[in-house]
Amino acid sequence: MKKLLIILCGLVPLLSSALHPLHISVTNIDYNGENNSLEITHKIFMDDLEQAIEGIGGPKLQLGTKFEHPESEKWLSQYLQQHFTLTVNNKEVAFNYVGREADLSAIWIYREVLKVKKVKSLQIDCDFLTEQFDDQRNIIHLKYEDKEESFLMNKNNTTETFTP
Numbered sequence: 001m002k003k004l005l006i007i008l009c010g011l012v013p014l015l016s017s018a019l020h021p022l023h024i025s026v027t028n029i030d031y032n033g034e035n036n037s038l039e040i041t042h043k044i045f046m047d048d049l050e051q052a053i054e055g056i057g058g059p060k061l062q063l064g065t066k067f068e069h070p071e072s073e074k075w076l077s078q079y080l081q082q083h084f085t086l087t088v089n090n091k092e093v094a095f096n097y098v099g100r101e102a103d104l105s106a107i108w109i110y111r112e113v114l115k116v117k118k119v120k121s122l123q124i125d126c127d128f129l130t131e132q133f134d135d136q137r138n139i140i141h142l143k144y145e146d147k148e149e150s151f152l153m154n155k156n157n158t159t160e161t162f163t164p
Contacts, residue, residue, distance in 0.1 A: 023048060023133040027084070027126065031119065031144040038086070038113040040095070044128060046107045052132045053079055064102030076100070080109065087123040088116055119144055119164060124151065127158040 025044040032039055050061050058075045062068050069075070077097065086093050098110035122142070129136040138153040144164050151160040 023129060023136040024139065025128045025136075026139045026141070029086075029122075029124070029140065029142045031116070033145065036115060036117050038088075038093075038116050040086075040111045040113070042080070042084070042109040042111075042128075043106050044109070045105060046102060047105070048129050048132065048136075049076075049079070049107060052129050055132055063107055073097075076109065080111070083126065083128050085125045086113060087121075087125075088113070089118075089120050119162075122162040123159065124153075124162070125159050126153050127155070130155040130158065 023045070025042060027043075028039075028041045030039045030041075031037075046063050050063060053059075053061060053075050056079070058079075059069045059071070061072045061075060063072060080095075086095075093113045093116070095111040095113055098112055100110065101108045122144070124140055124142075126138045126140060128138050130138075134155060136155060140151040140153065140160065142149050142151070142162055144162070147164050149162055153160065
């Protein structure tokens with residue numbers, strides 16, 4: 001029995017990495033001309049995000065379960081503020097939290113930036129989970145009026161600038 005337990009303990013990290021071999025997030029930034037706003041959607045693997053929050057002293061969040069920590073929103077907001085910023089026309093902007101959804105493996109977080117009439121430049125700073133995973137990749141898809149651009153960020157490249 002002891003040998004079986006040792007073998008199983010050795011297999012768990014291998015199996016979990018086989019089930020989730022990529023460390024990646026996807027963020028969509030869409031300009032809404034009718035509302036003069038930027039609509040932001042982040043999709044992040046839940047287990048990675050929870051691990052990162054625990055790494056900065058946060059509690060076990062257990063997102064999307066009946067055991068979810070009562071201060072999950074506070075910890076999510078704090079993490080997002082520290083690891084994703086936008087600077088529009090040389091001015092850092094504030095985000096409004098819209099909501100979130102969880103599926104089996106990922107969390108979708110919705111935010112917006114109001115009162116964005118004209119974008120001359122947009123700087124994106126994103127280092128989601130790079131403190132936790134050396135192979136973390138953060139993909140940003142941006143749509144502004146008739147222009148679309150995508151960026152691939154990693155531990156060594158956390159800032160990109162869009163100029164329409």
